[in-house]
Amino acid sequence: MKVKILRQQFPSSEPYWEIFEYDGPENNSVAGVLDYINYHDDIADITGRKTTRIGWECSCLQGICGSCAMVINGRPALACETFVKDLKGKDIEIRPLQKFPVIKDLITDRSSIQENLMKTNIYIGEYQPSGEEEHLHQYTAAKCLKCGLCLEVCPNYVDGRTFYGAAFANDCYLVSARNHTKAKEIGKVYDAHFGNACSKSLSCMDVCPMNIPTIASVARLNRK
Amino acid sequence: MKDVIVIGSGIAGMSCAVRCAQMGVHVTLVSPFPSERSQSVMAAGGINAVLPEPEEGDSIASHIADTLKGSGYLAGEKAVTGLCEGAGGIIAFLERIGTVFSRDASGRPMRRAFGGQSHKRTYYCGASTGKQIVSALVMEVRRFEAAGLIERKLRCCFHSALIRDGACYGALLFDETSWQLISLCADALVIATGGQNALFGKTTGSTQCDGYAAGRLFMQGAVLKNLEFIQYHPTTLETPQKKMLVSEAARGEGGRLFYLENGRRVYFMEDKFGPGGNLMTRDVVSREICRTGKEVFLDVSFLGRKAIDERLPEVRDLCARYRGIDIAKDPIPVVPSVHFFMGGLAVHLNHETSIRDLFAIGECASMYHGANRLGGNSLLAALYSGFVAAEEIAARPGKESWPDFSGDLKREEAALKLGMSSESSFPVMYIRDMLAETMRDHLGIVRSEESLAKGLEEIDYYLSVAERIRYDSSVLPYFNYSITGILTIARATLQCARARTESRGAHIRSDYPETDPGRQFATLVSFDQGGCRVWLDKEHIYES
Numbered sequence: 001m002k003v004k005i006l007r008q009q010f011p012s013s014e015p016y017w018e019i020f021e022y023d024g025p026e027n028n029s030v031a032g033v034l035d036y037i038n039y040h041d042d043i044a045d046i047t048g049r050k051t052t053r054i055g056w057e058c059s060c061l062q063g064i065c066g067s068c069a070m071v072i073n074g075r076p077a078l079a080c081e082t083f084v085k086d087l088k089g090k091d092i093e094i095r096p097l098q099k100f101p102v103i104k105d106l107i108t109d110r111s112s113i114q115e116n117l118m119k120t121n122i123y124i125g126e127y128q129p130s131g132e133e134e135h136l137h138q139y140t141a142a143k144c145l146k147c148g149l150c151l152e153v154c155p156n157y158v159d160g161r162t163f164y165g166a167a168f169a170n171d172c173y174l175v176s177a178r179n180h181t182k183a184k185e186i187g188k189v190y191d192a193h194f195g196n197a198c199s200k201s202l203s204c205m206d207v208c209p210m211n212i213p214t215i216a217s218v219a220r221l222n223r224k
Numbered sequence: 225m226k227d228v229i230v231i232g233s234g235i236a237g238m239s240c241a242v243r244c245a246q247m248g249v250h251v252t253l254v255s256p257f258p259s260e261r262s263q264s265v266m267a268a269g270g271i272n273a274v275l276p277e278p279e280e281g282d283s284i285a286s287h288i289a290d291t292l293k294g295s296g297y298l299a300g301e302k303a304v305t306g307l308c309e310g311a312g313g314i315i316a317f318l319e320r321i322g323t324v325f326s327r328d329a330s331g332r333p334m335r336r337a338f339g340g341q342s343h344k345r346t347y348y349c350g351a352s353t354g355k356q357i358v359s360a361l362v363m364e365v366r367r368f369e370a371a372g373l374i375e376r377k378l379r380c381c382f383h384s385a386l387i388r389d390g391a392c393y394g395a396l397l398f399d400e401t402s403w404q405l406i407s408l409c410a411d412a413l414v415i416a417t418g419g420q421n422a423l424f425g426k427t428t429g430s431t432q433c434d435g436y437a438a439g440r441l442f443m444q445g446a447v448l449k450n451l452e453f454i455q456y457h458p459t460t461l462e463t464p465q466k467k468m469l470v471s472e473a474a475r476g477e478g479g480r481l482f483y484l485e486n487g488r489r490v491y492f493m494e495d496k497f498g499p500g501g502n503l504m505t506r507d508v509v510s511r512e513i514c515r516t517g518k519e520v521f522l523d524v525s526f527l528g529r530k531a532i533d534e535r536l537p538e539v540r541d542l543c544a545r546y547r548g549i550d551i552a553k554d555p556i557p558v559v560p561s562v563h564f565f566m567g568g569l570a571v572h573l574n575h576e577t578s579i580r581d582l583f584a585i586g587e588c589a590s591m592y593h594g595a596n597r598l599g600g601n602s603l604l605a606a607l608y609s610g611f612v613a614a615e616e617i618a619a620r621p622g623k624e625s626w627p628d629f630s631g632d633l634k635r636e637e638a639a640l641k642l643g644m645s646s647e648s649s650f651p652v653m654y655i656r657d658m659l660a661e662t663m664r665d666h667l668g669i670v671r672s673e674e675s676l677a678k679g680l681e682e683i684d685y686y687l688s689v690a691e692r693i694r695y696d697s698s699v700l701p702y703f704n705y706s707i708t709g710i711l712t713i714a715r716a717t718l719q720c721a722r723a724r725t726e727s728r729g730a731h732i733r734s735d736y737p738e739t740d741p742g743r744q745f746a747t748l749v750s751f752d753q754g755g756c757r758v759w760l761d762k763e764h765i766y767e768s
Binding site for chain 1 (some may be wrong): 262265266321322327349364366370378426466545653654657697698
């Protein structure tokens, strides 16, 4: 099986494709494939030319930390829970998330996700819920990994300068649900950075590894 | 204003940062990744506390007694008392910052049974308690970031502590963006880097927790404690990429362990220990699974799909996704795997290490769990230890002057440059892999003098190689410079295991199968001219 990877040595250098041969286990995940290519032996591309090890990030390796978000066969996904046997076609094509600056190979700088939440003061402050709390939806929304898959797939999200995307909307919901005195302030930044520009393609929900129904957060925020 | 550096931004690091900020202490929170990537998000089961209206008969005294018993009576009573008495305040704090606990119809947080506990006292958030706490803490940290009291430093790794005459003045950090070492001074340095997972390769935990910080600080003079006590979680699921944790919640909800003999199910834990057998402490269950010598299964199917969907959805998804197992129909094949390190940096009750103004909290500190940790006590200890360290730091007078560390910086910069100046044909990652193989072979659930001695011999070889090799330029410099620290803590771990000539808690010796009452003390180890000095804490130095 051929594994085609879009590589980039430095943030400022040009990207280039490199192809590797993978002859490891078929029940492996894409994370397992990257590990196998990197450390099964000295690393060489399909022509036998010695090359550098492929940069990528991981932590939990079981789909709950969001480190290994990348684009696999055109679809944004977590490498650790995308399995070779489930992929269509006989080869695998992997590239870094395109909406974030590349640091090295498949490692991208996703810090804009947290920076946008910081800039807009998305924190609860004092816990003052209004009336009955919806614990189930709060529980689901709080599972957001900040992995960036929803932003990668979103037709409205460009680079996070004005439109902040689904990860932002879910955190806005959490704050307004838990502190009603902040709801108005949150409503304003939500409208400015999400509500006014979201075209409701809902592609964010298709790729979310935590299956967060962002539409439910949006409905609640729009109600206010 | 006082300045503190916290290394690691998981639950322990964030709880310390938040508590410092609440008291007006400025925090630099250092980590290579944002908190969402920390191992803390993987903590599944829950957090122990005895709250008002506990289960009938439960009390804080019972929580203390269970923790001490579970620890093989190696955890200090004063420390454990503080932990259990502080638990109610911790849960109240977590609720106040918006942690979404699972609740009953009347809105009260629900609790479940966990191993080794006389009563149900484990509060939980579905099966993602750690993740829910992280999400709540991230927002609370953000509140203090906005107030200028917490400053996150991302893509930064710990390199070493700035130490002079037995006191700590800050840290050298490796900045992955500039590829430079930076020197940062502070009134105190707090280490919250998690367990030493990398000793065993891929464990149930995060690949980011590697034990380097504790190993490096050990080489800089910090005393380590109880390294031989390593918790094997009895129920993990084998997958091609790692062994994944099947939460203790599965047994807490009634899950039964069995093996097959002539087509018949043998419920070996219940046969040996009675109806509560499946919920014995983790050390006991792992040992018993190991003794069967057979493939062991965990059955929850009798709970029915509805109860599984409600109470164990994460376990259901994990088994379905990674092994195609429908747990409502079929039993889960389970094996014990390295899960938690009871040992780490030796700390006093205030979480200060043997070096003044150097603190350790969370899993990298050894304090509350002795020879075996109870499920639900690690999240509690992570939060509690963060608070304790913060309160101690806030109460101390700040430093008036700092020694000149520019010479240290220059020396370390030169060493790093030399290492990076050429390529190695023997990459550091292979040494890490060989180390993991050695540790799995020689420091398994059951140990012996012969095996431990062999393990030490192998690590001595890797250490001799590690000192000679140049860096692998295609991996981050961190992986290169960290290898000696990791190998050194591995070596110290084997030495501690060799010195404890008895079986206690998670430390089982085939050549010393009995518990020796004369060894009911913590193991301490210090770095001594390249070697290790191991002794028992008979004076209880680290219980005060």
